[in-house]
Amino acid sequence: MSCEGAGRIRITRWLEDDPYPRAEVEPWPDEPDERVLPLSALNEVQVRIENLLRRVATAQQVRLPRRWSIATGLPSGAEKRLYALASRVPMGQADRYAVLAAPTLEKRVSALNDAVDTVNAMLDFRESDR
16 A cells, blocks of 8 residues: 655644554644745755665665666655655654654755764764774
8 A cells, every 4th residue: 555645744642552553633734934945955965865875785785776866756846855755765763753843845854964964974883893
């Protein structure tokens, strides 16, 4: 099954987990922001993520196809593209939450860049340990 959200929601109260986790939620719209995110900001984080994934593949001795690109299959529209890019980063729960909770698109791009930095730092640490 595949589904796509129409907007962000915030959990206001957890309900009993019977028979599965349930919650009361409310819409979680972005904060007003008159600035338009430049396309270059998304392009830059996309390049950083592609480089990160190449690095992860190398560390795991996985060979990527010669013409592999993270851009394949990315949706149009800044918001959807950002979430698609974020879904490809092997980040931890705290970084994932930071991206989701950021109040504007610009701040979500910043949080995603921070997550890429964190994964790169983890790779640096692993490489220095060898």
